[in-house]
Amino acid sequence: MVDKPNPILIDVPExxxxxxxxxxxxxxxxxxxxxxxxxxxxxxLQRWMPWAGDGQTLIETEIVLRRAITSFLLRESLxxxxxxxxxGQFVGxxxxxxxxxxxxxxxxxYWQRTSMSGQGYVTETVNALTDFAFETxxxxxxxxxxxxxxxxxxxxxxxxxxxxxxxLRNHRRNPLGELADTLIYSKIAQEYVS
Amino acid sequence: xxxxxxxxxxxxxxxxxxxxxxxxxxxxGPVxxxxxxxxxxxLRLWMPWAxxxxxxxxxxxxxxxxxxxxxxxxxxxxMLWRRVDMQFVGMCGMFDFxxxxxxxxxxYWQRTSMSGQGYVTEAVNALTDFAFETxxxxxxxxxxxxxxxxxxxxxxxxxxxxxxxLRNTxxxxxxxxxxxxxxxxxxxxEK
Numbered sequence: 001m002v003d004k005p006n007p008i009l010i011d012v013p014e015x016x017x018x019x020x021x022x023x024x025x026x027x028x029x030x031x032x033x034x035x036x037x038x039x040x041x042x043x044x045l046q047r048w049m050p051w052a053g054d055g056q057t058l059i060e061t062e063i064v065l066r067r068a069i070t071s072f073l074l075r076e077s078l079x080x081x082x083x084x085x086x087x088g089q090f091v092g093x094x095x096x097x098x099x100x101x102x103x104x105x106x107x108x109x110y111w112q113r114t115s116m117s118g119q120g121y122v123t124e125t126v127n128a129l130t131d132f133a134f135e136t137x138x139x140x141x142x143x144x145x146x147x148x149x150x151x152x153x154x155x156x157x158x159x160x161x162x163x164x165x166x167x168l169r170n171h172r173r174n175p176l177g178e179l180a181d182t183l184i185y186s187k188i189a190q191e192y193v194s
Numbered sequence: 195x196x197x198x199x200x201x202x203x204x205x206x207x208x209x210x211x212x213x214x215x216x217x218x219x220x221x222x223g224p225v226x227x228x229x230x231x232x233x234x235x236x237l238r239l240w241m242p243w244a245x246x247x248x249x250x251x252x253x254x255x256x257x258x259x260x261x262x263x264x265x266x267x268x269x270x271x272x273m274l275w276r277r278v279d280m281q282f283v284g285m286c287g288m289f290d291f292x293x294x295x296x297x298x299x300x301x302y303w304q305r306t307s308m309s310g311q312g313y314v315t316e317a318v319n320a321l322t323d324f325a326f327e328t329x330x331x332x333x334x335x336x337x338x339x340x341x342x343x344x345x346x347x348x349x350x351x352x353x354x355x356x357x358x359x360l361r362n363t364x365x366x367x368x369x370x371x372x373x374x375x376x377x378x379x380x381x382x383x384e385k
Contacts, residue, residue, distance in 0.1 A: 102365055103373070140373055141362035166358020170333040170382045173294050179332055188362045 007075035007101050010137065014072075016080065018128045021091065021121060023080035025072050030081060031062040033090040041114040048150055049111060050175055075099070082112070082125055091116045094125045096133060098143070105141035106133055110156070117152075126160040130187060131194055140189045147174055148181030157185040199267035199293050202329065208272070210320045213283065213313060215272040217264040222273065223254025225282045233306040239368045240342050241303060260287075267291070274304070274317050283308045286317040288325065290335075297333035298325060302348065309344070318352040326383050333382050339366060340375035354379035 016023040035058050038045060045052035056064070068079040077097035084091050092112030099106045108129050110122050126144070133139040144162055146153035158164075162185035171182040208215040218226065227250050230237060237244040263269040271287035284304030291298045300321055304314050318336075325331035336354055338345040350356075356379050363376040 103362065105363065141360075165360055166378055168333075168335075168357055168378065169380060170295060170297065179295070184358060184360065186361060190362075 007099065008073075010075060012072070012075065012078060012136070013132075016128055016132060017085075018124045020085055021124060021128075022083040022085055023094070023125060023128060024083060026065050026068045026079055026081055028062075028066065028069070031058050031065055034065065034081070034093070035061045037090050037092065037113045041111075044114050045111060046175055048147060048153070048175070052175070080125075080129070082121060084116075084121070089116070091121050092125075094122070094129060096129055096137075103141060104137060104139050105143065106137065106139055107143040107145060108133070109144075110153075120159075122156050123159045126156055130160060130192075134189060134192045135194065142187050144185040146183050146185075147172065148183055150183075154183055154185070157183075160187075162187050163191075199291065202267060204264075204267070204270065204328065208320055208324060209277075210316045212277060213316055213320075214275040214277050214280075215286070215317060215320065216275070218257040218260040218271055218273050218285075220254070220258050220261065222257040223250055226257060226273070226285070227253035229282055229284065229305045233303070236306050237303060240339060240345065242367055245367050272317070272321065274313060276308075276313070281308070283313045284317075286314065286321055288321060288334075295333055296329055296331050297335065298329070298331060299335045299337065300325075301336070302345075312351075314348050315351045318348060322352060322381055331383070333380055336379040337376050338379075339364070340377050346377060346379075349379040352381075354381050 014025040035056055038052065038061070039055050042052065042055050071077045072079060077095055079093055079095040081093050082091040083089070090113065092110065094108065094110040096106050096108055108126055110125060112122050130142055133142045144157040146157070148167060164183060165186050166184045168182040168184065170179050172180050174180040206216060227248060230244065230248050230253065234244060234247060260269065260271040264271065268291070269287060269289040271285060274283040274286055275281065276283050282305070284302065286300065286302040288298045288300055300318060302314050302318060322334050325334045336349045338349065340359055356377060359375050359377050361375045362373045364374045365371045366374045
């Protein structure tokens with residue numbers, strides 16, 4: 001019988017570094033830059049992210065932020081803000097979540113400011129969080145899911161070396177209320193190369 | 195589609211060619227338990243809940259909880275009875291409802307002594323049609339362990355399409371907690 005590990009005891013770094021980015025656990029007071037990033041990117045976020053709604057006020061962002069901090073501490077979901085090293089600009093956010101610690105498996109999600117897209121930042125982040133999942137969290141499986149027609153998101157998964165395993169038809173309703181498919185990409189421990 | 199599933203009219207029994215399907219209720223524990231005991235060697239290979247066996251109390255609890263969940267539309271479990279002699283054949287249930295789609299998943303098990311006669315496929319067909327026609331479902335899913343070939347046969351004969359195999363998704367307690375892939379099958383309404 002496998003002992004159920006207690007994730008709260010796992011040491012998770014509050015900051016990770018890539019070539020061009022700092023990945024930082026959210027902190028109280030981060031709301032300003034995040035709110036601006038969301039508003040600037042609202043049309044794109046609204047199309048793909050159920051949480052984008054009509055945009056967020058500063059207060060709403062601060063609430064989400066504080067929940068993200070507690071989720072991080074509880075190891076329920078690990079959200080990192082992406083900061084460009086060269087000028088401290090907020091780039092976007094990426095999370096490791098949907099944990100099944102008995103396997104162990106998890107999912108990676110991401111969004112970025114529209115103005116920062118096309119520069120490979122999200123792929124760089126996904127690569128770093130994939131390494132983190134396999135090496136620090138001892139993952140056997142990491143998943144990326146996106147809506148069937150979300151080409152940009154699928155392209156990130158593909159560039160990060162994930163395999164398309166399934167297209168689940170009529171699996172979700174997108175923010176427009178339409179029936180849509182869910183793509184499931186994954187990387188497994190047996191194929192992971194650091 | 196209604197987002198008040200509690201108000202959905204769901205028949206308390208369904209009929210197929212050879213079977214009667216009805217939700218479990220108080221008093222069904224012994225019948226269910228007898229079938230589980232008889233089929234334990236096979237059931238425990240694939241069903242984590244059967245791995246350590248099941249007591250009469252657990253089966254009766256399951257029957258009563260199923261009755262409650264049926265009313266709440268949280269889980270629709272159906273006992274399968276062979277009409278000709280009212281022999282209990284197995285269970286087929288609908289769960290994991292997402293009413294915004296609507297979608298759900300179907301699961302099943304049968305008595306080892308009743309297998310190979312197409313009863314479970316008949317039940318899965320009936321519940322799938324029921325999901326599409328009465329619940330307005332846009333997707334019905336079946337998930338099973340990648341090595342569970344008998345179960346895969348049911349899904350395929352019931353017209354489900356294999357959408358993918360999710361590697362390293364679960365651990366099988368009956369196989370030393372080895373990593374296992376999970377196959378996802380689904381049917382969507384015909385256009």
